[in-house]
Amino acid sequence: xxxxxxxxxxxxxxxxxxxxxxxxxxxxxxxxxxxxxxxxxxxxxxxxxxxxxxxxxxxxxxxxxxxxxxxxxxxxxxxxxxxxxxxxxxxxxxxxxxxxxxxxxxxxxxxxxxxxxxxxxxxxxxxxxxxxxxxxxxxxxxxxxxxxxxxxxxxxxxxxxxxxxxxxxxxxxxxxxxxxxxxxxxxxxxxxxxxxxxxxxxx
Ligand SMILES: Nc1ncnc2c1ncn2[C@@H]1O[C@H](COP(=O)(O)OP(=O)(O)O)[C@@H](O)[C@H]1O
Ligand SMILES: [Mg+2]
Numbered sequence: 001x002x003x004x005x006x007x008x009x010x011x012x013x014x015x016x017x018x019x020x021x022x023x024x025x026x027x028x029x030x031x032x033x034x035x036x037x038x039x040x041x042x043x044x045x046x047x048x049x050x051x052x053x054x055x056x057x058x059x060x061x062x063x064x065x066x067x068x069x070x071x072x073x074x075x076x077x078x079x080x081x082x083x084x085x086x087x088x089x090x091x092x093x094x095x096x097x098x099x100x101x102x103x104x105x106x107x108x109x110x111x112x113x114x115x116x117x118x119x120x121x122x123x124x125x126x127x128x129x130x131x132x133x134x135x136x137x138x139x140x141x142x143x144x145x146x147x148x149x150x151x152x153x154x155x156x157x158x159x160x161x162x163x164x165x166x167x168x169x170x171x172x173x174x175x176x177x178x179x180x181x182x183x184x185x186x187x188x189x190x191x192x193x194x195x196x197x198x199x200x201x202x203x
Contacts, residue, residue: 005088007130008032009054014085017136021081026051031139047068054146059147065203066119070112072110072133072141085203086133086143091113095131101176106182110189117198121148122155126164129173152199164190 001013001020008029010021024032026047033043033050058081061071068074072083089105096102109128116123123142125131131144142148149155164170164186170179 015031017085019083019085023079057146057148059149061182064119070144072143083172086135086141086179088133092134098128100179103181117195118200119203123148124154124158127169129169155195159190164199
């Protein structure tokens, strides 16, 4: 098994057309989080919240009656998660040179957020270059399931703050021209009114 990626919560190993996501220990997570926060106490606090979100979101996603491709057909065995192997957005972007094709990625991500809202799920991290990917049918997938939220209020707050504007995906991972397209279309399409219209609590 080859390590192909990691985030705060999981180490990701690939095997053929699927991946194994091994939950990181609290210590491993703190080690990563200390790079982002100015004190160890702050890092620990955030890691403890991330550990809670990790187990709660897996439980909630499994309860929901949604098309399983949306989270890459996850299968869970004793804390370890198996998922289809996807093409992460940052890899997809590297393979494209045409701006119009890259704009389609932004459109696909916005469409996916709307679909998630309709199942009472929000991605308020907005790091789609790292946390989203394409499956072999060309569908955009939420590959990072560990940080999604199930609380409409949190989604509305994130929209109010236009939280995507400060995120790594928009500021470090894409060109200025694509950033402009993304900022404009996210501001236009990610609205509180749309959340209110699409959000379904119990499904
Ligand atoms: N199903 C997958 N297929 C291919 N690469 C993946 C897959 N899941 C994760 N990765 C890679 O591993 C990285 C970390 O995965 P992620 O699910 O975001 O972990 P974390 O929840 O710890 O942030 C991703 O940014 C991506 O590069
Ligand atoms: Mg991630």
